[in-house]
Amino acid sequence: xxxxxxxxxxxIDADTGTHHQxxxxxxxxxxxxxxxxxxxxxxxxxxxxxxxxxxxxxxxEGAMKYHDDTFKLVDLPGTYSLTSYTMEETVTRNYxxxxxxxxxIDIADASSLERNLYLTLQLIELGKPVILALNxxxxxxxxxxxxxxxxxxxxxxxxxxxxxxxxxxGTKVLMHAAAHHGDNAQKQSPLIHQHTHKxxxxxxHRHHHHQEYVMVYSDEIEDKIDLIIDKMKVLYPNLKNYRWxxxxxxxxxxxxxxxxxxxMPDVIDRSYEDDIITQKYxxxxxxxxxxxxxxxxxxxxxxxxDRILTNKWLGLPIFLGIMALIFVLTFTVGNWLKGYxxxxxxxxxxxxxxxxGATGVSQAVTSLISDGIVAxxxxxxxxxxxxxxLFLALAFLEDSGYxxxxxxxxxxxxGKLGLSGKSFIPMILGFGCTVPAVxxxxxxxxxxxxxxxxxxxxxFSCSAKIPIYVLFAGMFFxxxxxxxxxxxxxxxFAIGIFIAWISHILDxxxxxxxxxxxxxxxxxxxxxxxxxxxxxxxKDYLQRAGTIIFISSIVMWFILNFGPSGYVGSGTAGSFGxxxxxxxxxxxxxxxxxxxxxxxxxxxxxxxxxxVVSSCAVLFGISSINSAAGMSEMVTALSGIGFGALNAYCxxxxxxxxxPCIASMATIRxxxxxxxxxxxxxxxxxxxxxxxxxxxxxxxxxL
Amino acid sequence: xxxxxxxxxxxxxVENVDLPQELDIRLEALGMxxxxxxxxxxxxxxxxxxxxxxxxxxxxxxxxxxHIEVKEVAVHEH
Numbered sequence: 001x002x003x004x005x006x007x008x009x010x011x012i013d014a015d016t017g018t019h020h021q022x023x024x025x026x027x028x029x030x031x032x033x034x035x036x037x038x039x040x041x042x043x044x045x046x047x048x049x050x051x052x053x054x055x056x057x058x059x060x061e062g063a064m065k066y067h068d069d070t071f072k073l074v075d076l077p078g079t080y081s082l083t084s085y086t087m088e089e090t091v092t093r094n095y096x097x098x099x100x101x102x103x104x105i106d107i108a109d110a111s112s113l114e115r116n117l118y119l120t121l122q123l124i125e126l127g128k129p130v131i132l133a134l135n136x137x138x139x140x141x142x143x144x145x146x147x148x149x150x151x152x153x154x155x156x157x158x159x160x161x162x163x164x165x166x167x168x169x170g171t172k173v174l175m176h177a178a179a180h181h182g183d184n185a186q187k188q189s190p191l192i193h194q195h196t197h198k199x200x201x202x203x204x205h206r207h208h209h210h211q212e213y214v215m216v217y218s219d220e221i222e223d224k225i226d227l228i229i230d231k232m233k234v235l236y237p238n239l240k241n242y243r244w245x246x247x248x249x250x251x252x253x254x255x256x257x258x259x260x261x262x263x264m265p266d267v268i269d270r271s272y273e274d275d276i277i278t279q280k281y282x283x284x285x286x287x288x289x290x291x292x293x294x295x296x297x298x299x300x301x302x303x304x305x306d307r308i309l310t311n312k313w314l315g316l317p318i319f320l321g322i323m324a325l326i327f328v329l330t331f332t333v334g335n336w337l338k339g340y341x342x343x344x345x346x347x348x349x350x351x352x353x354x355x356x357g358a359t360g361v362s363q364a365v366t367s368l369i370s371d372g373i374v375a376x377x378x379x380x381x382x383x384x385x386x387x388x389x390l391f392l393a394l395a396f397l398e399d400s401g402y403x404x405x406x407x408x409x410x411x412x413x414x415g416k417l418g419l420s421g422k423s424f425i426p427m428i429l430g431f432g433c434t435v436p437a438v439x440x441x442x443x444x445x446x447x448x449x450x451x452x453x454x455x456x457x458x459x460f461s462c463s464a465k466i467p468i469y470v471l472f473a474g475m476f477f478x479x480x481x482x483x484x485x486x487x488x489x490x491x492x493f494a495i496g497i498f499i500a501w502i503s504h505i506l507d508x509x510x511x512x513x514x515x516x517x518x519x520x521x522x523x524x525x526x527x528x529x530x531x532x533x534x535x536x537x538x539k540d541y542l543q544r545a546g547t548i549i550f551i552s553s554i555v556m557w558f559i560l561n562f563g564p565s566g567y568v569g570s571g572t573a574g575s576f577g578x579x580x581x582x583x584x585x586x587x588x589x590x591x592x593x594x595x596x597x598x599x600x601x602x603x604x605x606x607x608x609x610x611x612v613v614s615s616c617a618v619l620f621g622i623s624s625i626n627s628a629a630g631m632s633e634m635v636t637a638l639s640g641i642g643f644g645a646l647n648a649y650c651x652x653x654x655x656x657x658x659x660p661c662i663a664s665m666a667t668i669r670x671x672x673x674x675x676x677x678x679x680x681x682x683x684x685x686x687x688x689x690x691x692x693x694x695x696x697x698x699x700x701x702x703l
Numbered sequence: 704x705x706x707x708x709x710x711x712x713x714x715x716x717v718e719n720v721d722l723p724q725e726l727d728i729r730l731e732a733l734g735m736x737x738x739x740x741x742x743x744x745x746x747x748x749x750x751x752x753x754x755x756x757x758x759x760x761x762x763x764x765x766x767x768x769x770h771i772e773v774k775e776v777a778v779h780e781h
Binding site: 083278 | 725726728729730731732733734736737739744745747748749751753756757758759760761762763764765766767769
C-alpha cells in the first residue's frame with residue numbers, strides 16, 4: 001500500500017478553479033448489515049476483488065464519481081469488533097489506522113441498533129472521521145420503531161444518516177455527507193451528554209473527557225488511560241491518537257502490547273477488556289434508551305418464519321426439499337433454456353465454417369478451428385443456462401438470509417460427524433464452485449474444522465461437472481437423465497459425509513461443538529446483489545471457456561492429430577494422445593474406463609472439469625456435442641469402442657470424485673498453507689474416485 | 704442452570720460465562736455481558752439453541768451453551 005499514491009489529494013482545476021478531492025472511503029460494519037448491497041449500489045459491478053497483502057482476507061475495491069470528485073471505496077470485512085483475535089479484525093483496524101483512509105462509513109443495521117453501535121464506538125475510538133449510515137430504515141419504520149435522528153448524532157458526535165441500501169433511499173445524502181465531512185474532519189460536532197452514568201456519580205475529580213470523547217469509561221479506567229498515555233508519549237513520540245493505544249494496552253491487546261511494550265505492571269495489573277466491553281454496552285444502553293423512541297410493536301416476520309424453517313421436525317425436510325428443488329430446476333429448466341442456446345450456437349458455427357470454406361485455408365487449420373476450438377469452447381458455452389440457474393438459486397439462498405439457518409438445521413447431523421453446523425455452509429457452496437467454497441471454510445473456528453471441511457467439500461459436486469452429467473446422462477440414460485444426475489449429487493454428498501464421519505472416528509481429541517453464527521433478518525433478496533453475484537460467476541465461467549478450455553482444446557487437438565510421425569489426422573492411432581492413453585489402459589480397465597480416449601479426456605479434465613466434455617468433442621470430432629444430433633453421433637462413436645451405459649455411469653462417478661480442478665487445488669494449498677496436505681488431498685480424491693467406480697463397475701458387471 | 708437446558712419462549716439472564724478467553728470476548732462483543740437478558744427462540748435436543756440477544760439472533764452450539772450460566776427471568780416486560 002503506497003501512501004502517497006492513495007492519500008487524499010486536493011487538486012485545483014486550472015481552468016475552472018474548482019476543488020477536486022479524491023477521498024478514500026472505507027466501508028465498515030457488522031456482517032449482514034447490508035454493507036455489500038450498499039457498496040455494490042455505489043460501485044456497480046466494477047469492483048476489484050483481491051486479498052489483503054499477505055493474508056487470506058478478501059479485499060474489495062471500487063470507485064465512484066461524486067460530481068467532479070472520484071471516491072475510492074474499500075469494502076472492509078464484516079466484523080463485530082476490532083480485537084486482534086482474528087485476521088479480519090486485525091486487517092480492518094490496521095487499514096483504518098493507516099494514512100490511506102480519509103473517512104469511514106460505518107453501516108449499521110438500524111433494526112438492531114444496540115449490537116451495531118458496539119462497532120461504531122470502536123470505530124470512533126480509532127480517531128478517524130466516521131459517518132454512521134443507519135441502514136434498513138424501511139424495516140425500522142415497518143416495525144413501528146422510531147429513531148431520534150437528532151439526538152443520536154449529539155450523543156455520538158458524528159453525522160448519522162438514515163438510509164436504505166435496498167431501496168437506495170438516502171444513499172445520495174450519505175455520499176453528500178461523506179464529501180463534506182472530509183472538509184471539516186478536524187472539528188467534531190459538539191457532544192451533548194446528559195449522563196446518568198453510574199460511573200460519573202462516583203467520580204471524585206473533574207475530567208473534561210465528556211466534552212472531548214464519545215466513550216468515557218469509569219474513573220478507574222480513565223485514570224489508567226491517562227497514565228499510559230503519558231508513558232507512551234515518552235516512549236513512542238510519533239504516534240497519533242494515544243488514547244486508542246492506551247485502551248488497547250489496558251485490554252492487553254496482543255498486537256499492540258507486543259509492538260509498543262510499556263512496562264507498567266502497577267497500572268495494567270490485569271486485562272481490562274471485560275470492563276471496557278461492559279462499559280461500552282452500558283453506554284449503548286443509554287443511547288438506545290434515549291434515541292430509540294418506539295420499540296418494535298410488530299413481531300418481526302423473521303421470528304414467525306423461523307418458527308417453521310428452524311422447527312425441530314420441519315427444518316430438515318424443508319431444507320432437503322429446497323435443495324432438491326434447486327437441482328430439479330437446474331436440470332429441467334436449464335435443459336429447456338439450453339435448447340435455445342444450441343440454435344444460436346449452431347447458427348454461429350455454420351457462419352464460421354462457411355467463412356472458413358470461402359477463405360480456402362489449409363485442412364489442418366480448418367480442423368483446428370472447427371474440431372478444436374469451436375467444438376471445445378462452443379460445446380461448453382451451451383451449458384451456461386444450467387449453471388446460471390444453479391447460481392441464481394444459491395444467490396437467493398445467501399441473500400435471503402436462509403443460508404445461516406442451514407448451519408442451525410444441520411448442526412445435529414454435523415455434530416455427529418464432529419463438525420459444527422457452520423461447516424455445512426462451505427459444503428453447500430461447493431455445489432456451485434469448490435474454489436469459493438474452500439475459501440468460505442475460513443469462517444470456521446478451528447484449524448481442524450477447516451482442514452476436515454476442505455477435505456470433504458470437493459465431493460459436493462460443483463457446477464463444472466454439470467456438463468458431464470447433462471451430456472453422458474442425456475446420451476446413455478435419455479429417459480431418466482435428471483434422476484441419474486441427481487443420483488450423482490446424492491452419492492457425492494453421501495461419500496463426503498461418510499469421510500467426515502470416518503475422520504471423526506479416527507480423531508482422538510474430540511472438541512466441543514462451538515457453533516456460533518448470527519441468524520440475520522430474512523429479507524427479500526436485492527435484485528442488484530443477485531445480479532452481481534450471478535454475473536460474477538457467469539463471467540468466471542466464460543473466462544474459463546475463453547482461457548483454460550480454449551487452450552486445452554487446442555492442446556487436445558494437437559496431441560490427437562499429431563504423433564511422432566507428424567500430422568496423422570483426427571484422433572486415430574499413432575497420435576501422442578493415443579500412445580499415452582493406451583499405455584494407461586490396463587490401470588483404468590478394472591473401473592470400466594479402459595478406453596484411451598476417455599483416459600486422455602480425464603487427464604485433461606484435471607485442468608477444469610468442463611474440459612472432459614470439450615475433450616470428448618475434440619476426440620470424436622463432434623462439432624455440436626450438446627445437441628441431439630451431436631449426442632447420437634457420439635453414442636455411436638462410443639458404442640463402436642464398446643463403451644456402454646455402465647461405463648458412462650462409472651465415468652460420471654469418477655468425474656464426481658476425482659480432483660475437481662487445478663484452481664481448487666491451488667486454493668486448498670493457499671488456504672491450508674501446506675503442500676503436504678494438498679498432495680494428500682489430491683491422492684485421496686483419486687483413490688476414492690478409483691475405488692468407487694471400481695465397485696460400481698464390478699458390481700454392475702455381475703448384475 | 705446452563706443455557707443448553709433452556710426452554711423455548713422463555714427469557715433468561717446471563718449470570719456467568721465460563722469459556723476460553725477468546726470465545727468469551729467474542730460473545731461479549733456481541734453483547735453477551737453479565738446481566739444481559741436473552742430470549743430463547745428455538746432449541747434442539749442436543750443443546751443447540753437460537754437466542755435473541757440485544758435484538759439479534761444467534762445460533763449457539765452445545766459447546767457454548769453448556770458453559771453459559773443463566774437464570775430465568777419471570778415475565779418479560781415491554
